[in-house]
Structures are given as C-alpha cells and as structure tokens.
Amino acid sequence: MGSTADEIAFYTHPQSRGRIVRWMLEETGQPYRTEVLGYGESMKSPAYLAINPMGKVPAIVHRGVAVTEAAAICSYLADAFPQAGLAPALDDPLRGSYFRWLFFAAGPVEAAASAKAFGLLAPPEKAGMVGYGSFEQMVDTLEQAVAGAAPWLLGERFSAADVYLGSQVLWGMMFRTLPERPAFAEYGARLRARPAWQRASALDDALIAQQ
Secondary structure, three states, X not given: OOOOOOOEEEEEOOOOOHHHHHHHXXXXXXXXXXXXXXXXXXXXXXXHHOOOOOOOOOEEEEOOEEEEOHHHXXXXXXXXXXXXXXXXXXXXXXXXXXXXXXXXXXXXXXXXHHHHHOOOOOOHHHHHHOOOOOHHHHHHHHHHHHHOOOOEOEEOEOOHHHHHHHHHHHHHHHOOOOOOOHHHHHHHHHHHOXXXXXXXXXXXXXXXXXX
C-alpha cells in the first residue's frame, strides 16, 4: 500500500466520507492513485491499520506522510498545492474565516447532525456542555454562513472550506438531517455545478455500480 514520494495515494470507499476527499482532490487538479477498501477485512488489515489505526476511510499518503480525517485532508491538500487557490495565504485576513467555517463543519455540524440522526442530541439543560449547543443553533448558524455566501464562504473565492462544509450541506439535504431551507438549496445547487464535484461524483458512482 505504499506510494512514490510525490504521489498521492487515496484510500477510500465510494459510500463513505471519502467522497469529500475525492472532490477535494479533483479541485486540486493533482494526479492521485485510488485504493478502494471494503468495509471489514481490508479496512482492518495490518497494512491499512499502519496508515490509519482507526481502520476507517478516507486517508491519504503523500510524501511519506499519512493524513486522516476528511477536514484535515482538505486543509492539508489546500496548503500542499497552493497553486490551486483553495486556501487563503498565511497573511490573508480571509484565512481566519476559512478556518472558522472549515472547522465549524468538522465540529458542530458533524456532531449535531450525527447526534440527531441517532436520537442522541443533548437535552436542553445540557446544551452548554456540547460543542454544537443545540441542533437549532447549529442549523441557524449554518444557514447564516451559506446565505451570506456570495457565491462562496469567502466571497468570490471558492476554497476547501466550501468543499467540506458544502459536503455537509449536500449530505444533510440528501439524508434529511438538515431542514429544508432555501439558503441550503441555493448553495447546494452552486456546489453541484462545479466541474470537480461532477467528476468526483461520477467516479464514485461508477465504483458503486461495479460492486
């Protein structure tokens, strides 16, 4: 499961959060090698556990370094390939907003949506103890973020934050873990119009069809 020094090895399953990373890879325009792992034995194999001890996808290996967690991979790829313009530079004031929304999606959005899906939301009297506060607070804040996107979270500049947060919005609408709101639908339509999203979706859908 190794890779050459400059190659991006991408470990995924087409019905996983690997779809986020596939989209991000397509946005970078960099070549990569896809390793599709099955749930169960191959994800828990010693070779893959050496890359991700959690035995979960997605993961990448680049320049001898393994990176796991979809938000971290998106952030890493944006910085590793600055020519793609997917992250503000270190001295750009927009970098603060970039990280804010990237990790808002990785923290409160992901946690609240998952908790709601499994009926495990914190009771109102415990809302202050969880990072998302309440599901309603999370949804309202997410709506404000995407309603203000003109057309993207950083204005005219599309970024890795749109890939990750946008994926949460698209999945939330698909699986009905988010309420139907015009701001989500309009932002989602802009995301689905991106050629990189379309390429990534086609690649993963083709893998699903082969199973």
